[in-house]
Structures are given as C-alpha cells and as structure tokens.
Amino acid sequence: MTVAAMWEARAADGRGAELAAWIREFALPAVRGAAGLVRTELFSAPGERVLLITWWSGEPPRSEMFAVIADPPAELLGRPVHRWSFTSEHVE
Incomplete structure (x- = not known):
C-alpha cells in the first residue's frame, strides 16, 4: 500500500517564492530519511499556492507523516x- 501525504499552503501576497524556498530549506530536509518515505514532490500553482506531496510505503501513522513538516x-x-x-x- 502507498499513502500520499499532501501539505498545501497559500502564501501571503507576493511571497509564494519565499514559501517555496522555505519548504526547500526546512521542510524537505526534515522529512528526508523518515522511515517509510518513498519520494517527495514540490509543486507551485497560481494564487501563491505551494503543495508538497510525500509518498510513503505501508501505512505510517498520520502523526508521523505530518509531524516532520x-x-x-x-x-x-x-x-x-x-x-x-x-x-x-490504482497506478498505470
């Protein structure tokens, strides 16, 4: 089983790039090496939105998936x- 944990935020006006940089500097290093972590993906979207998806093998406790971020x-x-x-x- 694979679980995707999604973390999404809308930045304050004009601060989307800073929020994405914060994620790269602090959130990604915090999650690296976590037990069961398969991969991470960072996205940005219109409206100053930033999305981090972490993929986990098995079913880690919800608290572990989000506590590291x-x-x-x-x-x-x-x-x-x-x-x-x-x-x-389902995946194809």
Missing part, C-alpha cells in the same frame, strides 16, 4: 496550512 513562519502564509492523506488505489 512544521508550519512555516506566519508572515509567509495567507491562510493556515492544509494537510490530508490519500491511499493509492
């Missing part, structure tokens, strides 16, 4: 971070 500094955020997880059902 802290919230960024409040001044970088346009709203609170959203976190959710999905279980892979």
